[in-house]
Amino acid sequence: MLKLLDTMEQARSEVKRVIQDKTLTHSQTVSALAKTAENLLPYPEGTPKEFSEMFDKGIICDLAEGHAPYAPRYILPDYEKFMRQGSKFLRLEPPSDLYEALNSLLIFYRHVPSVTHFPVFMGRIDRLLEPFIQHSDEARALIRGFLIHCDRTFTSSYCHMNLGPEDTKAGRIILDLEAELQHCVPNMTFRYDPTATPDDLAELAVKSALACANPAFAFDPMYVSDFGGEDYGIASCYNGLPIGGGAFSLSRIRLNRIAEQSDSMDDFFRNRLPRAADALCRFIEAKIRFIVEETPFFRSNFLAAEGFIDISRFAGLFGIVGLCECVNHLMKLQGKPAAFGSSEDANQLGVAVMECLQQEVGRFTSAYSAVWDNHFILHAQVGAENDEGVSPGARIAIGSEMPLYDHLRQAGLFHRFFPSGVGDIFPFDTTASRNHAAILDVFKGAFKVGMRYISTYAADSDLVRVTGYLAKRSDVAAYAGGSPALNDTVAGSVESFDKRGILSRKVRSI
């Protein structure tokens, strides 16, 4: 929550602080000023009265989303439709060759709002480009320029492209270029489906991932099943959402804080967790109501007017962090060893917490979120500022990692709860680059034990996956030394590197 600015004097001083911040680039200054202006408004009507108290106790966190959102948080436009029909508002005809296709996409991306003001979903890019690939050398040169444009212009590591599951020339060109280009943007996910993805293509994706942390791997059949066969996309960090829709808003609860304030297991399960879940649902609903009813977005924006999105395909996201610390605290309350990960008892308690939460969130009926039967989708949020001592989503704390296969099985217990985003990260030592098929075997196994999303990078890679997004160690070091950073995500990475031990993740020797 950003503090409410009560007086004109406070507002003026905040504006001046932003303008004088020498670590910001021009566009970062503009975004920060917009946020300051937005937060002159109070939280939307319908914000539950417990919100403020729960916020102060660290139970609820709104991820600094802003008091008065004027567009949905994550938008996944139907780019295939755009390729087919062009856009009247943007005065673009459907593209007829690769150059036009890439140019049209770059124009379109510029007009996709989000919480970061950058396009958090940039399409199933291989599918979009494949019809236009004729001469592979020319295609490679054009796509190379396109990817460089994206990295330097859409300067937020939450911008996300999807590849796969099927084999395409475009996909292979992109995977091949990624290792060479070493980009933070876009974030990339390879959608793996054993019945559609040839092993050599998946191995090419592993090779790229080890060299530059991109792409991450999503188990396509699990998402297809969760979304009932509707086309979905992976946006932002790793958020599965309907294409042609997205997420209105995302706020979260810190499960560990709820546990810490509970007197007993009973108090946690019967009283505090249900109350927090209900309060957060009502808060998310108030945000959504504001976007839908009090802003003109869904009535006037060309994305809605031309059918690239439809309000019925948007959902509210209910985020959680700190399952690990929550379970460990509850174990201590019972006088049992606090060992989320290695203790089967603790893991089963984690499942019980998630089942309880799933039930409580399912109790709330939203007037919106039609795509999810008027409920909110659970999201394992990866962390934000001031999350010291709170592990992302349902992950085991860094420092308590287990042997690889045990760790994957443990993660597999929890991925089913989060259709809209969960994932684990396993850096491998450099030997892995000798045998990409071996890493693919490990990923295939991970999907068999219930995981839906997994990512890796080699221990010596400059690019690392921080939580769900990418950052370069070298950029973060330069920023920490006082230099402005082109990429908006670098600033947040400093805290993750310093306080959340991202670089201390267990490197898997193989």
Added chain:
Amino acid sequence: MITAPVNKIIDCSVVDGPGNTTAIFFQGCNFNCIYCHNPETINICRNCGSCASSCPTGAISTTPGEKEALWNESLCAGCDNCIKVCPHGSSPKIRNISVDEAVLRVAGNIPFIRGVTCSGGECTLQKEFIVPFFERVRALGLRTLLDSNGSLDFSLEPELMAVTDGVMLDVKSADPLIHLSLTGMSNSIVLKNIDFLAEQQKLIELRIVVADEPGFHSRETVDAVSRRLQASPNGRDAHFRIIAFRPFGVRKQFQSISPPSPRLLRELERIARGNGMKYVSIT
């Protein structure tokens, strides 16, 4: 009950065959290669007690009359002092495991692995263990590989071959005298195995450790072995792996040998490709 001495099990290995495998390293080898990277796997413990007195955590004890030193894994700090001081090229950290135990360990790694590789030491010294072990591993749907020095005549081992999907063969030299000087053993069976395994389509990989050191005769070995494979049916399909000598882990007297120059490695790759090898890699 059949048991075998095991030096180490690596549950997740990317260097012991295509894909992800569980690798079992048996103790004991019938070769004595000068550049052995794991000389502590060559001999079986004699219970001499040298290691017990050098162990900082008291994890090793010796009982007179026993064949081997006793190692208490729970006390072990993993410092490897015992290996460094062993005068017999052995280790006290050897466990005799049963086929049941080995199968259980491997089964626990499903679905993350595609197969099991028996290595060493020299794994074929444990063929009585491997045959029933591989039978059961295959029943679990896993691939079975041997990583061998080629000293066992595979053509005379139909039982073993029936349960083995492939062999990764270490070849030290094609020349009998050089082989003798490098390993202390003859290479006649090794060479016969190249032909036999290639013909059976079970030669997954052929490995040659190379160095600039004249005693290695690396050019001659790579040339002769790749020619031999070229002449064998299916021989060109085997993965031809050129392994750069590294001084890590080798015995003190051989640690001064330098790793091969990039130039030599490139030259060796050219030789192998020139002799028709389809899949050549350098590691």
